[in-house]
Amino acid sequence: MATEPSNLTARRDLVRPLAAALVSVSAVFLFGLQDRPVGYAVLAAGLVVAAAVDRALLRHLLLIAAGLVIISSMSLEADLSDAGMLRFTVTLTAAVAVPYAISRWVYREDVIKFPVGTGNRWSRFEFGYLALVVVGGYLILPVYFLGSGAYLNWPEITGPDEIARLFVGVNAVGLWDELFFVCTVFALLRRHFPFWQANLLQAVVFVSFLWELGYRGWGPLLTVPFALLQGYIFQRTRSLPYVVTVHLTFDVIIFGILVHAYNPALADVFVTDPR
Incomplete structure (x- = not known):
C-alpha cells in the first residue's frame, strides 16, 4: 500500500x-x-476546505456548523418575556440536541458525552479553584458590569417575577454553555487537534456567543480567559458537574450584580461597586 508523500501530508x-x-x-x-x-x-x-482534505473532520465540523446555524436563527438579546424565554429554550436545546442525535444515531459514535457520574471526589485543586472563582468573581465582576455599564445589555428588572425569571434564565444559559461549547464543540474538535488548538477554537465560538448575549465593552478580557479555563478544567476533570458548578458560581454572582444594578437597595453586598 503506497504511503502519502511527506509534502502532501504536511500541506494537509x-x-x-x-x-x-x-x-x-x-x-x-x-x-x-x-x-x-x-x-x-x-x-x-x-466546510468546503474540510471536505477537500479530511472527511472525518468534515463530519464533526458539520455538527458544530449545525449548532451554530440553529443558534443564529434568533437574536441573543436578553428577553425575559414568555415568548423570549420559550424561544431561547427551544433554540438552544435544539443546538445541543441536533448535533448529539446525529453523532449518536447517524454517525453511531459517542464523541459527544455529558459525563455526570464520574465517581471521583473533588480534589484539593478543584475545591481551591472553586474558592478562587468565588473570590475573583465577587471582586472583579461588579467592576465590569457596573463600571462599564454592561448591565444595561440586560432588561431592567424590578418586581419579584422579573427577578425570578432572570435567575432561571441566567443559570439555564450557563448550564447550556457547558453542554454546547465544552461537551459538544470542544469535544468534537479534540478528536482532531491537540488540546491547545481545540481549546482556542472553542473559546472563539464561546466568546463570540457571550458578546452578543451582552458581555461587551472590555468583557472579552474576562470571557476569553474564562472560556479557556473551562476547556482546561473539563480536560483535566472530565466532570460536567464540576465545570457547571464553576460556571453557575459565576452566574449567581452576575445575577446578584444585575439585581443590584437596577435595584441598588437589593443585593447591596458588592464592595467593588464603582458607582
Whole structure:
C-alpha cells in the first residue's frame, strides 16, 4: 500500500486547522459582529476546505456548523418575556440536541458525552479553584458590569417575577454553555487537534456567543480567559458537574450584580461597586 508523500501530508496538516478555524471564526461574524451573511459564507468555506482534505473532520465540523446555524436563527438579546424565554429554550436545546442525535444515531459514535457520574471526589485543586472563582468573581465582576455599564445589555428588572425569571434564565444559559461549547464543540474538535488548538477554537465560538448575549465593552478580557479555563478544567476533570458548578458560581454572582444594578437597595453586598 503506497504511503502519502511527506509534502502532501504536511500541506494537509496545515489545511485541517484552517478548516476548523474558519468554522470557529464564523461565530465572530454570526454573533460578535452580527453579520449573518458573512458568517454563513465563512462557515461554508470552512466546510468546503474540510471536505477537500479530511472527511472525518468534515463530519464533526458539520455538527458544530449545525449548532451554530440553529443558534443564529434568533437574536441573543436578553428577553425575559414568555415568548423570549420559550424561544431561547427551544433554540438552544435544539443546538445541543441536533448535533448529539446525529453523532449518536447517524454517525453511531459517542464523541459527544455529558459525563455526570464520574465517581471521583473533588480534589484539593478543584475545591481551591472553586474558592478562587468565588473570590475573583465577587471582586472583579461588579467592576465590569457596573463600571462599564454592561448591565444595561440586560432588561431592567424590578418586581419579584422579573427577578425570578432572570435567575432561571441566567443559570439555564450557563448550564447550556457547558453542554454546547465544552461537551459538544470542544469535544468534537479534540478528536482532531491537540488540546491547545481545540481549546482556542472553542473559546472563539464561546466568546463570540457571550458578546452578543451582552458581555461587551472590555468583557472579552474576562470571557476569553474564562472560556479557556473551562476547556482546561473539563480536560483535566472530565466532570460536567464540576465545570457547571464553576460556571453557575459565576452566574449567581452576575445575577446578584444585575439585581443590584437596577435595584441598588437589593443585593447591596458588592464592595467593588464603582458607582
